[in-house]
Amino acid sequence: MRYSIILGARRDVHTKLKRPQRFPVSVAMMEIIELTEENKALYLVCLEDWSEEMKEAGNRKSVWFERMSSMGLRVKLAKADDGRIGGMIQYLPIEHSNALGQDSYFILCIWVHGHKEGRGNFQKKGMGKALLKAAEEDAKSLGAKSMTAWGLTIPVWMKASWFKKQGYEVADKNGVALLMWKPFVEGARPPKWIKEKKRPGTIPGKVSVTVFSNGWCQVINIVAERAKRAAEELGEKVVYSEMDTTDRAVLREWGISDALFIDAKEVRTGPPPSYEKIKKKIAKRVKKLR
Numbered sequence: 001m002r003y004s005i006i007l008g009a010r011r012d013v014h015t016k017l018k019r020p021q022r023f024p025v026s027v028a029m030m031e032i033i034e035l036t037e038e039n040k041a042l043y044l045v046c047l048e049d050w051s052e053e054m055k056e057a058g059n060r061k062s063v064w065f066e067r068m069s070s071m072g073l074r075v076k077l078a079k080a081d082d083g084r085i086g087g088m089i090q091y092l093p094i095e096h097s098n099a100l101g102q103d104s105y106f107i108l109c110i111w112v113h114g115h116k117e118g119r120g121n122f123q124k125k126g127m128g129k130a131l132l133k134a135a136e137e138d139a140k141s142l143g144a145k146s147m148t149a150w151g152l153t154i155p156v157w158m159k160a161s162w163f164k165k166q167g168y169e170v171a172d173k174n175g176v177a178l179l180m181w182k183p184f185v186e187g188a189r190p191p192k193w194i195k196e197k198k199r200p201g202t203i204p205g206k207v208s209v210t211v212f213s214n215g216w217c218q219v220i221n222i223v224a225e226r227a228k229r230a231a232e233e234l235g236e237k238v239v240y241s242e243m244d245t246t247d248r249a250v251l252r253e254w255g256i257s258d259a260l261f262i263d264a265k266e267v268r269t270g271p272p273p274s275y276e277k278i279k280k281k282i283a284k285r286v287k288k289l290r
């Protein structure tokens, strides 16, 4: 589970983009609402309509959304008193996630906008808790026996400790990524991670660039777009391939949900490396080819 780390650092990236807007935020009468056509564009950029970087992700999330909507994807938004959307949660049947389990919904991410930019900071005012509760109630009403989430042991994005505080327990571990779980009924079965099975290899006489993309995470979407562009610009010595890990067979084969590899080496994607940095790394490998 890599997207966790990626996302963790994205906040630092965005603080580069200074915007003067600051609004006082009031959530005393906050409301949890369903995703509407009106809010869809905002949801698709993770509430960061102010971010130039988000635009680099192209339409990947939109394509993913259309596909997953028919596979049980659920989205809820938190609306502040003044109508501004401040938080979101997205979750789907665990069968379509990168964990193994039954009768459970998997939280891809919960995000309460915390940047000063754009709509402002809505965190620590109860939105996160309200979104999680609404998602759990929804999952129960759909017949789920448990809720599953992922969280990190390191204090960046998606802290496992936050879910622990909300009544979740550890079901499985994969490095720093914990699979958190809240059973709703007696006899519910705990989920397990799908773990890495293999990595991309090398191609004789070429440099291979491989992106594993889950579609829902804008960070890996940005990385994919940058890597693809860099590979194309470097010409025929570079072979770019993409693994669509929303395809369960692909996910099961590799056990990797989202990542960037140059030959067999994984490139850290948190924060998303710049286009220039990715291109430089690939070019360095090209130079080493005989």
Ligand SMILES: CC(C)(COP(=O)(O)OP(=O)(O)OC[C@H]1O[C@@H](n2cnc3c(N)ncnc32)[C@H](O)[C@@H]1OP(=O)(O)O)[C@@H](O)C(=O)NCCC(=O)NCCS
Binding pocket: 110, 111, 112, 113, 114, 122, 123, 124, 125, 126, 127, 128, 129, 130, 151, 156, 157, 158, 159, 160, 162, 163, 165
């Ligand atoms: C974590 C997050 C979803 C919480 O939402 P929120 O609206 O800020 O939190 P709430 O106001 O609902 O607070 C719920 C509880 O979490 C605590 N909390 C909030 N942010 C926290 C943080 N960053 N670390 C630890 N605890 C936190 C609050 O103190 C509160 O505790 P209480 O129930 O004892 O009062 C939100 O801060 C966020 O989006 N963070 C960044 C993304 C992220 O990490 N998402 C994954 C969640 S682990």
